[in-house]
Amino acid sequence: xxxxxxxxxxxxxxxxxxxxxxxxxxxxxxxxxxxxxxxxxxxxxxxxxxxxxxxxxxxxxxxxxxxxxxxxxxxxxxxxxxxxxxxxxxxxxxxxxxxxxxxxxxxxxxxxxxxxxxxxxxxxxxxxxxxxxxxxxxxxxxxxxxxxxxxx
Amino acid sequence: xxxxxxxxxxxxxxxxxxxxxxxxxxxxxxxxxxxxxxxxxxxxxxxxxxxxxxxxxxxxxxxxxxxxxxxxxxxxxxxxxxxxxxxxxxxxxxxxxxxxxxxxxxxxxxxxxxxxxxxxxxxxxxxxxxxxxxxxxxxxxxxxxxxxxxxxxxxxxxxxxxxxxxxxxxxxxxxxxxxxxxxxxxxxxxxxxxxxxxxxxxxxxxxxxxxxxxxxxxxxxxxxxxxxxxxxxxxxxxxxxxxxxxxxxxxxxxxxxxxxxxxxxxxxxxxxxxxxxxxxxxxxxxxxxxxxxxxxxxxxxxxxxxxxxxxxxxxxxxxxxxxxxxxxxxxxxxxxxxxxxxxxxxxxxxxxxxxxxxxxxxxxxxxxxxxxxxxxxxxxxxxxxxxxxxxxxxxxxxxxxxxxxxxxxxxxxxxxxxxxxxxxxxxxxxxxxxxxxxxxxxxxxxxxxxxxxxxxxxxxxxxxxxxxxxxxxxxxxxxxxxxxxxxxxxxxxxxxxxxxxxxxxxxxxxxxxxxxxxxxxxxxxxxxxxxxxxxxxxxxxxxxxxxxxxxxxxxxxxxxxxxxxxxxxxxxxxxxxxxxxxxxxxxxxxxxxxxxxxxxxxxxxxxxxxxxxxxxxxxxxxxxxxxxxxxxxxxxxxxxxxxxxxxxxxxxxxxxxxxxxxxxxxxxxxxxxxxxxxxxxxxxxxxxxxxxxxxxxxxxxxxxxxxxxxxxxxxxxxxxxxxxxxxxxxxxxxxxxxxxx
Ligand code: FES
Ligand code: FES
Numbered sequence: 001x002x003x004x005x006x007x008x009x010x011x012x013x014x015x016x017x018x019x020x021x022x023x024x025x026x027x028x029x030x031x032x033x034x035x036x037x038x039x040x041x042x043x044x045x046x047x048x049x050x051x052x053x054x055x056x057x058x059x060x061x062x063x064x065x066x067x068x069x070x071x072x073x074x075x076x077x078x079x080x081x082x083x084x085x086x087x088x089x090x091x092x093x094x095x096x097x098x099x100x101x102x103x104x105x106x107x108x109x110x111x112x113x114x115x116x117x118x119x120x121x122x123x124x125x126x127x128x129x130x131x132x133x134x135x136x137x138x139x140x141x142x143x144x145x146x147x148x149x150x151x152x
Numbered sequence: 153x154x155x156x157x158x159x160x161x162x163x164x165x166x167x168x169x170x171x172x173x174x175x176x177x178x179x180x181x182x183x184x185x186x187x188x189x190x191x192x193x194x195x196x197x198x199x200x201x202x203x204x205x206x207x208x209x210x211x212x213x214x215x216x217x218x219x220x221x222x223x224x225x226x227x228x229x230x231x232x233x234x235x236x237x238x239x240x241x242x243x244x245x246x247x248x249x250x251x252x253x254x255x256x257x258x259x260x261x262x263x264x265x266x267x268x269x270x271x272x273x274x275x276x277x278x279x280x281x282x283x284x285x286x287x288x289x290x291x292x293x294x295x296x297x298x299x300x301x302x303x304x305x306x307x308x309x310x311x312x313x314x315x316x317x318x319x320x321x322x323x324x325x326x327x328x329x330x331x332x333x334x335x336x337x338x339x340x341x342x343x344x345x346x347x348x349x350x351x352x353x354x355x356x357x358x359x360x361x362x363x364x365x366x367x368x369x370x371x372x373x374x375x376x377x378x379x380x381x382x383x384x385x386x387x388x389x390x391x392x393x394x395x396x397x398x399x400x401x402x403x404x405x406x407x408x409x410x411x412x413x414x415x416x417x418x419x420x421x422x423x424x425x426x427x428x429x430x431x432x433x434x435x436x437x438x439x440x441x442x443x444x445x446x447x448x449x450x451x452x453x454x455x456x457x458x459x460x461x462x463x464x465x466x467x468x469x470x471x472x473x474x475x476x477x478x479x480x481x482x483x484x485x486x487x488x489x490x491x492x493x494x495x496x497x498x499x500x501x502x503x504x505x506x507x508x509x510x511x512x513x514x515x516x517x518x519x520x521x522x523x524x525x526x527x528x529x530x531x532x533x534x535x536x537x538x539x540x541x542x543x544x545x546x547x548x549x550x551x552x553x554x555x556x557x558x559x560x561x562x563x564x565x566x567x568x569x570x571x572x573x574x575x576x577x578x579x580x581x582x583x584x585x586x587x588x589x590x591x592x593x594x595x596x597x598x599x600x601x602x603x604x605x606x607x608x609x610x611x612x613x614x615x616x617x618x619x620x621x622x623x624x625x626x627x628x629x630x631x632x633x634x635x636x637x638x639x640x641x642x643x644x645x646x647x648x649x650x651x652x653x654x655x656x657x658x659x660x661x662x663x664x665x666x667x668x669x670x671x672x673x674x675x676x677x678x679x680x681x682x683x684x685x686x687x688x689x690x691x692x693x694x695x696x697x698x699x700x701x702x703x704x705x706x707x708x709x710x711x712x713x714x715x716x717x718x719x720x721x722x723x724x725x726x727x728x729x730x731x732x733x734x735x736x737x738x739x740x741x742x743x744x745x746x747x748x749x750x751x752x753x754x755x756x757x758x759x760x761x762x763x764x765x766x767x768x769x770x771x772x773x774x775x776x777x778x779x780x781x782x783x784x785x786x787x788x789x790x791x792x793x794x795x796x797x798x799x800x801x802x803x804x805x806x807x808x809x810x811x812x813x814x815x816x817x818x819x820x821x822x823x824x825x826x827x828x829x830x831x832x833x834x835x836x837x838x839x840x841x842x843x844x845x846x847x848x849x850x851x852x853x854x855x856x857x858x859x860x861x862x863x864x865x866x867x868x869x870x871x872x873x874x875x876x877x878x879x880x881x882x883x884x885x886x887x888x889x890x891x892x893x
Contacts, residue, residue: 001398017433017435018398018435018436020435021435022435025433025434025435028434029373029433029434029435030433032367033358034358034360034362034364034365034367035357035358035359035360036358037362037364037525037526037574038364038434038527038603039525039526039527039606039830040606040829040830041438041605041606041829042606042829042830042831044829044830044831045525045606045830045835047525074358075356075357075358076357076358078357079357081357082353082356082357087356087357090352090355090356091348091352091353091356094348094349094352094796094797094800096220096349096351096352096355096356097220097221097222097800097801097804098219098220098524098525098526098572098573098574098575098576099220099351099355099361099572099574100362100524100525100526100574100575101525101574102355102356103355103358106356124838125838125839126839128837128838129837129838129839129840130837131837131838132525132830132835132837133525134523134524134525134575134577134808134835135220135525135575135804135808136803136804136805136806136807136808136811136836136841137800137803137804137807138807138836138837138838138841139803139807139841139842139844139845140800140803141838142838
C-alpha cells in the first residue's frame with residue numbers, strides 16, 4: 001500500500017491503495033465517485049473515460065502510481081450542475097437510453113472539443129469510436145457533439 | 153388529517169391476448185406520508201401511483217424497472233395526462249418491488265405500455281375525478297361544470313380556480329369512484345408530445361443510478377469464479393493462500409439452487425456451483441480471482457424440475473463439451489429431414505411437383521452474447537431479520553420467489569429495490585447473480601456487492617440460441633407463389649413462429665421444426681426468436697420476389713392483399729392491413745422507386761410484440777469499406793406515447809441490429825466461449841453506424857404497443873437485401889462482415 005495525493009476535480013484527495021490500482025477503482029471504491037463506469041477493464045469500451053490534464057484516458061488501465069500531479073477530471077467534475085456545453089447538448093438531444101455508457105461518451109466528446117472545437121463528422125466518428133453503446137445512441141451522440149461544438 | 157387506511161381492491165383487468173397477465177391493483181385511500189425531499193410539505197397519497205403535496209407537486213410512481221426503454225418517462229406521462237397534471241410539476245419516482253400494489257413489474261416482451269395503458273390511465277382519471285368532486289363540494293357547484301388543466305381546476309361560471317394541491321387533502325377523503333370515464337384521444341395533452349427522459353440530468357452528471365453504483369457502509373466486494381467451459385463443473389479449489397492476500401476476506405464455494413428446487417421459466421442459470429471471493433475492494437478481489445487454483449471436471453447429464461408458468465416438466469441437461477462446428481453440422485442435417493409439423497395448409501408436395509420455378513436457401517445465425525454495458529451485478533445484505541436486495545434486474549418478482557425458496561425466508565422479509573439497468577435486452581431476466589450475492593452476503597455476514605468482470609459477463613452468459621432454417625418456395629407459370637416450406641430449428645431453441653406472415657397468404661404452406669438439447673445456457677435476447685425468424689424469412693422473401701420478377705415491396709403487398717381478402721387458415725397472427733400499411737409508408741418515405749435506380753435499397757417488414765415495422769436500408773461500398781448510407785423505418789405501434797423517446801428507441805434498435813448482423817457472434821470450442829471481452833467480441837461503433845436514420849410512425853388511434861423490440865428483427869433482412877444489391881452476393885450466414893468486399 002502507498003499513499004497518493006491525487007488532484008481530482010480541483011481538489012486534492014489522499015488515498016491509500018496498492019500502486020497498481022487502476023484509477024477507475026480508486027474513484028469508484030475509495031472516493032465514492034461512481035460516475036466513471038466499469039465496462040471492460042481493458043481499454044476497449046470507453047465507459048471509464050476521464051480526463052488527465054484535459055485529455056481523455058481510459059481509467060481502467062491507468063495505474064494510480066502513474067498519475068502524479070496530473071489533474072484528473074471525472075464526469076462529476078465536468079460541471080457542478082450539468083452546465084457544461086457537452087452535457088447541455090446531451091440533454092437537448094435526449095441522447096441517453098440506458099445511460100450507462102454516457103459518462104464515458106461525454107468525457108470523450110468534451111476532450112475532443114477542447115483540442116478540436118470544430119470537428120468534422122469524420123473526426124467525431126474517429127474520436128468517438130472508442131466508446132461502445134449497446135443501446136445504439138451513436139447518431140444522437142454525433143448530433144449532440146455538433147451542437148456542443150456550435151455553442152462553444 | 154390522518155385518515156384510516158382503507159384497502160380495497162379496485163381494478164381487475166385481464167390483459168389482452170398474448171400476455172395472460174392479471175392486473176390487480178389495491179388502492180390505498182389517502183394516507184399522508186412525509187416527503188423527504190420536499191421539506192415540510194406532506195404528500196397526500198391517493199393511490200399506488202399518485203401523491204400530491206399542498207403546493208401542487210405531483211409525485212407519480214413508475215412501477216416498472218427502467219433499462220433504457222424509457223418507461224420511467226412514458227408510464228408516468230400516461231398517468232399525468234389522465235390526471236391533467238402539469239408535467240413541469242411532476243416528480244417521477246421509481247417504485248420498489250411491491251406485489252401488493254402493482255403487477256407486472258418487469259421488463260419483457262415490449263409490453264409495459266401496452267399492458268399498462270388502461271391501468272395507468274385509470275389511476276390518473278380516478279384522482280382527477282376525486283379532485284373535481286372535492287372542488288364541487290367546496291364551491292357548491294356541479295361536478296359537470298368543472299374543467300381541469302395543468303393541475304388546476306376551474307369553475308368557469310364563477311371564475312373560481314384551485315390547484316390540485318390546495319384540494320388534495322379534501323379530495324383524499326372522498327370515496328374512490330368505481331367508474332371513471334377516460335379521455336378520448338383528441339383530449340390528450342401530454343401523451344403524443346415529446347417529453348425528455350426524466351433521468352436525463354442525472355445521467356449526464358454521473359449520478360449513482362445503476363446497480364453497480366450501489367454503496368453501503370461496511371459493504372464488501374465479491375466476485376465469482378465459474379467453470380471455463382459449458383459442460384464442466386467445479387471439482388475442487390484451493391483458497392487458503394488467497395485468503396491471506398491483502399484485502400481478501402474469504403474464498404468459498406456457493407451452490408445456487410438446491411437439487412430438488414423446481415425452477416421457473418426465468419431460473420435459467422449458467423453454473424450451479426461457483427467459487428466466491430470476497431474482499432475489501434474491487435481491485436484486491438480482481439487480483440485474488442486470478443490467484444485461486446481451481447480444478448474443473450466434466451459433468452454427467454442431470455435433470456431438474458421446472459414449472460414454466462404452470463407447465464411442469466423435467467428438464468435434462470446433456471453432458472458433453474459442445475463445439476460450434478459440430479453443432480452447426482447437426483443443425484444443417486436436421487433441417488433436411490422431416491421434423492415436427494407445426495402448421496400445414498394445402499399440399500406442398502403437389503405444388504412443388506407442378507412448380508415452374510423453385511427457390512431454396514438456408515440461413516444460419518450464431519450464439520450471441522448480450523453484452524449489456526453494465527456488467528451483471530447485485531447488492532445483497534442478508535441478516536436474520538431481513539434480506540435487503542438492490543440492483544438491476546428485469547423480473548424482480550420471480551427472482552424474489554427463487555431467493556425465498558433458496559434462503560428459506562418468506563418473501564415478506566425480502567425487500568427488492570430496483571435500480572436503473574445499464575442495459576437488459578433479456579439478459580437481466582435471469583438473475584442468478586442476485587441469488588449468488590445473497591448467498592455470499594449470508595456467508596460473510598456483511599453487505600456485499602457482487603460484480604461480474606466483463607469476462608464473467610461474456611463467458612457466463614444466457615445467450616441467444618444459434619439457429620438454422622431451410623426455406624423452399626414454389627412458383628407457378630404466372631410467377632405466383634404456390635408453396636412455401638420452412639424447416640427450422642435451433643440449438644437449443646427453435647425460432648419458429650408458424651402463424652406469422654407469410655402464413656395465411658399462401659395456399660400450400662408447411663412449417664416444421666426441431667430442437668437440439670444443449671448445456672450452453674440460452675434465453676431471451678431482444679425480440680427472442682423473432683430476431684432470427686425475421687432475418688431469415690425477410691431475406692428469403694427477397695430471393696423469391698426476385699425469382700418471380702417482382703418488386704420486393706409489391707410482392708409482399710400482393711401476398712398481404714391475399715391474406716386479407718382470402719386468408720388461408722384461421723390462425724394467422726397478424727393484421728395484413730397494418731403490415732401493408734408500414735410497407736406502403738416505408739415505400740413512400742424512402743423514395744423507393746428513385747432509390748432503386750440510384751441506390752442499393754433492401755427492404756424488410758415484420759410484426760412482433762404487437763408492433764409493425766418496415767425497414768429500408770441503403771448501403772454502398774466506398775473504397776471497399778461498407779457504408780450504411782441511410783435507414784428509413786416505418787412503424788405502427790398505435791398511439792405514440794412519447795414520440796421522441798420512441799424514435800430514440802427505434803434508432804437504437806436499428807443500430808443494435810446492424811451491429812449484431814455484421815459482427816455479433818459467439819462460438820464455442822469444447823464448451824469454451826471463444827470470446828471473453830470487447831477486444832475479440834466486436835460491437836458496432838460510431839464510425840460503423842448508419843449515417844442517417846429516419847423514423848416514421850403510422851398515425852392512428854389504436855391503443856399503444858411496445859417499441860423496445862419490434863424494430864430490431866426486420867433490420868437483419870433489410871441489411872442482407874441491401875448488401876445483395878451492393879455486392880451481388882446473398883448473405884445467408886450471420887455475421888455478415890467477413891463476407892463483404
Ligand atoms: S472499462 Fe475502461 S475502457 Fe472499458
Ligand atoms: S445508452 Fe445504453 S449503452 Fe449507451
